[in-house]
Amino acid sequence: MPTLQLLRAEHFPAVLAFELANRAFFAARVPDRGDAYFEDFDHRLQTLLEEQNAGDGAFYLLVDGEGHVLGRFNLEFIGDGIAELGYRVAERETGRGVATAAVREVCRLAAESHGLRALRAVAATRNPASRKVLTKAGFLAAGQADPASLDGQPGTRYSLELGRAGQFALGDPTRPDSGHSA
Template sequence: MPQLQRLHLDHAPALLEFERRNRAYFAASIPDRGEDYFAHFDARHAALLAEQAAGVCHFHVLMDEGGEVLGRVNLVDVADGSAELGYRIAEHAAGRGLATAGVREVCALAAAEYGLTGLRASTTLDNAASRAVLARTGFTPCGETELSGRPGLRFERSLAGEAGRRHP
């Protein structure tokens, strides 16, 4: 069973491979990271770890037993007890409930470990799988948005009552 781990320096090679291998798959539903991301991956990874150390973001990877990154579940723009949730799952691992499990676990961590009281998320209207993950994990639609020129929905979730509770 994949394990959610807080991002650390040693994840860099596996994370880069995950992003490269799934680049086209991700770009079909979310904006592509661009060549600069891959060309300067080590510097970007170090910057993410610095943001995490400052408490501005909380980054996580879903790792299989062999050390392969199967997904990411991140909390960014932490401020005033709230953060923005983002996640992505490898193409070959999609449809197995990993996004739902990872989001549930990060919601519990957000409340119990990071002291957050609410989360936000957004997805495009045509991303039915992402909307389903958000619905299964307690997020409710709260408005419309536009993501890279595509219509989308904004979601929110209260973390009241989550502190001290972990989801496997």
């Protein structure tokens, strides 16, 4: 049973393997990070770990029983109880509700473990799977995204207000479809 785990140093090799194995899949959907991203990869992850230890973010991995990374779900704290959510799932795991379930769980953790009051996300118009994940998790469309944040692509900003004690203010995200449209 895969579990969500906060990034730790011992995850670094599995995160690199995940990014390399799925690079072409991700690059077709979100801006590619370029070859430089993979050089000194441990240093980049170490920087994230320090950010996490400093209380500036929470970087969750979905890890299977053999230690393989199946997905990444990042919360970047931007102040005032708000975080930006980003995520990606291994190509071979897609189309089975993995992202939706993990995003819902990360939203719960955002409120209960990190004391956040709202999450923000952006999704490109050309990325219907990501937009579906957000709306199924209870996010609402909140206007046009800055194309600069999506490598020049048009897209939508999304927002989720988190209620107290992990309850969601907007709809019940445990329902198969929260009813919100993109």
